[in-house]
Amino acid sequence: VLFRSGGSDLYTAILQIQEPATEDAGTYKCTAANDLGESNANITLNFQGGQKPAKTGGIAPTFKEKPKISQDPSGKNIVIECHCTANPKPSITWFKGTSVLAASSRIVSTILEDGNEYTLKLEILNFTKDDGGQYKVTAKNETGEGNANITINLEGPKEPPPVLDGKPIVRLDDNGTIIVIEQGVKCTTMPTITWYFGNEPLKVDGRFIMNVSQEKGTYRPTLHITNFTEKDTGTYKLVLKTAGGEATSTASVNVSALKPKPKGEPVKITQKLAPKIVNDGEPVEFVVKVTGTEPVDVFWTKDKKPIKHGDIFSISYDKGTATLNLSEVFPDDSGEYSVELKNQWGSAVSMATLQVKELAEKKQQNDQKKVEPKLQKDEIKFDLQSQKKDDSRVEITSQYKQESSMEIRTQSKTKQETPHGEEIMLAQVKPQEEATKQVEEIKPEEPKKIPEEPKKIVEEPKKKPEEPKKIPE
DSSP states (O other): OOOEEEEOEOOOEOOSSOOOOOOEEEEEEEEEEETEEEEEEEEEEOOOOTTTOOTTEEEHHHHHSSOOEEOOSSSEEEEEEEEEESSOOOOEEETTTTEEEOOOOOOEEEEEETTEEEEEEEETOOOOOGEEEEEEEEEETTEEEEEEEEEOOOSSSSSOEEEEEEEEEEEETTTTTTTEEEEEEEOOOOEEEEEEETEEEEEOOSSEEEEEETTTEEEEEEEEESOOGGGGGGEEEEEETTTTTEEEEEEEEEEHSSSSSOOOOOEEEEEEOOEEEEEEEEOOOEEEEEESSOEEEEEETTTTEEESSSSSSEEEHHHHHHEESSSSOOOGGGGEEEEEEEEETEEEEEEEEEEOOOOOHHHHHHHHHHHBBBSSSOOOOOOOOOOSOOOOOOOOOOOTTTOOOOEEEEEEHHHHHHHHOEEEEESSSSSTTTOOOOOOOOOOSSSOOOOSSSSOOBBBBTTTOOOOOOOOO
């Protein structure tokens, strides 16, 4: 046995019989099989010994290769073809098993002649699996006879798998009371149809109705969902099966999105918030006006923090006018105020600033509290001792109200710059509380005794503070 490759997808199998004898005569069968299927060929070996000698100059029919099987482009017909050499022209007889095949509307036998070469064809139209079996062709003339065999294993023409026709259609029907899912599929036979919601198969009941229609080779399965709710939102799957294969289609259903949306206008601001500058303790009102389809939701914020209606803030909205009221404001209420107005068709935002001015009296009081240290007594005495050998003493006495505050700074100069004394600077915080100051310098060459009794300072209200006095050098 020899096996040769003759190119892509073409192989030649050879069985050689050395020194053949009459007992080697008979029918031989060759079977070729792979993972995709199997094919068979039969050939009969005849010996001519003992028969009448052929006439001189003739050629007994001889089949040089096994018959071939093919399908025409339509896929519905089978053609068996083989080649024979003979002279004179042989008569041809086709058999299926042991029965002679007679010509009919489905069985067509043809012979093509080219000198001593003949092409024999047997066409089986619209074949089915019943046309499978063993076929034999016999060619006979005056000089002899030849035979060729072939086996056809058929299951009928394979039906093509179903093919989806476009994407599934999801719509509302019957005035929006029924959800309809529809899918087109092309197939030669009526498919088996199964609907799923998620992974659960659906059964026909009062809410789910399944139908299928056909038009020009296209089937259109439909699923009707009645009395639907938000729970019917999800993925629906359609599985179609035929003898040729299977097809699957999925459709997403969003019940909320299917419901018709009412028509309306988005929110549009016609009067923006205006910035405000007010005094401490005054009332403030922010107003914004909008147009748009009701209802409109209003959200107020201060420095990006939500504001709620309550004792401090009064929030209202009426027919396109949104209002924020503060009955009394304080400096801490200063900041950026924002309002967002929205409906189901859109939203709009407006922002404005609020600046609260602090009253002068309160500002003075706050500034006074910041000065350190506060005077706790009616009198302050300072004794400054110079660095010179001769002592110089300065005594300062101040008399204020108990709540007054004072800041005192001293700066000493070097001996070369101020050989005779010190410089004292006094600064008073509150302008309405002034006092006269008296500085007495005791010179070294004429020492003077500072009186023990402090000098009183007369308070002169409502006068601007004097510039700090310097001790002469």
